[in-house]
Amino acid sequence: MLFGLVATAPAVGLAAVAVTRPKPLAAPGWALSPRRLRSGHIGDYVAWLPVGAGLLGALALPGILTS
Template sequence: MAVGLAALAVTRPKLLGEQRWTEPLRHLQSGYIGDYVAWLLAGATLLGALALPGVLGG
């Protein structure tokens, strides 16, 4: 499904259109390398925090 939506967005961008709710998401990810590093660290921290109770309790 993700590949299909990506292909649709690339081939016919006007069909999906620019939505107002996507504006804040676009500001969070500007494409700079620092953004990628920040999101990687945020995701790793979240996964670590979710796994911590299982590691300590197990």
Template sequence: MFSAVRWTAHGVLLDLLSTALAVGIAGVAVTRPRLLAAPGWALPLRRLQSGHVGDYVAWLLVGVTLLGALALPGVLG
């Protein structure tokens, strides 16, 4: 029913690579924030998110609705 979990060299290398990339991107974000800053065309989108809890709820509902609309043809067909 359940198979034993095995570590492979390939899996371990991918895990280490993912961790190194995450640490590298975080380091760049801390030391050079302008390098990863949002481009100028994204400023109107940033104004839509003020950081209030209601904004997070609204964007969550927008995302769930969009995902539901995209999945609906697969569910019905």
């Protein structure tokens, strides 16, 4: 139980800071261009799902082939 409280306290604190003062936790400049690729429409999720799955598959392929 103590571990749960110790793990929850920083999470609640960080969430409180993010809600009350979002500017210090804003995305850095280099992260803004990838964020522009996502508009929030369902088509974006449909398009990026195979891209992410393909990337994960490509990263896992060397480990699969050497086993």
